[in-house]
Amino acid sequence: MAILDLDLRNGDEGLLYEVDDHGGQELVRSVESSHRVFVRYTNVTSRPVNIWWRDFSGRRCFYACLKPTEFCDINTYATHPWEFTDVATGERYNIGAQAIFRAPISRHDERFRTNWNISVSLRSLRDTALLQVALSVSNLQQVDSLDLPRALSEDVKQLIQIIQAPKQTHRQEP
Structure with missing residues (x-):
């Protein structure tokens, strides 16, 4: 399913919709609690990752924060x-090609835990470069000294503001 409304600046409880096979919008939410699955989420990125669960109303609920190489076992x-x-950036990461992950029903023993690797989404070269520039400057005024085209300069500034904006983040203490 395709995802709509990926603007993560709407807050932790912002609702999210997927496009179903018939083109309709479907709220991303927990539906039932009948098929138990046991998962291990492993952070294979080089950055800290927040794990979120969508409740029965579709609200996003913080679950855990993983440093690089850490894992979290979840019974879901x-x-x-x-x-x-x-x-830091709120960028959506994936398991496989899925930005919204639902564990498949296990074919093995119900208590068999499966590992799923959290990875960076495929980014365009432009997005990768913008992120690197935004992470390398310490303030908005430095962007003007880079002699970037106006559109790129504005995009870098917007990304810096997202990165530096006070958020209700759930960062692990060092």
Whole structure:
């Protein structure tokens, strides 16, 4: 399913919709709690990652924060959606090609735990470069000294503001 409304600046409880197979919008939410699954989410990125669960109303609820190489064991249900975001930027990360992950029903023993790797979404070269520039400057005034085209300069400034904005983040203490 395709995802709509990916603007993560709407807050932790912002609702999210997917496009179903018939083109309709479907609220991303937990549906039922009948098929138990046991998962391990492993952060294979080089950045801290927040793990989020969507409740039965579709609200995003913080679950855990993983440093690079850390993992988290979760007992959940097959219809419960999980999301993964960069702690600093809010960028959505994936499991496989899925930005919203629902664990498949296990074919093995019900208590068999499966590992799922959290990875960076495929980015365009432009987005990768913008992120690197935004992370390398300490304030908005420095962007003007880079002699970037106006559109790129504005995009870098906007990304810096997102990164530096006070958020209700759930960062682990060092």
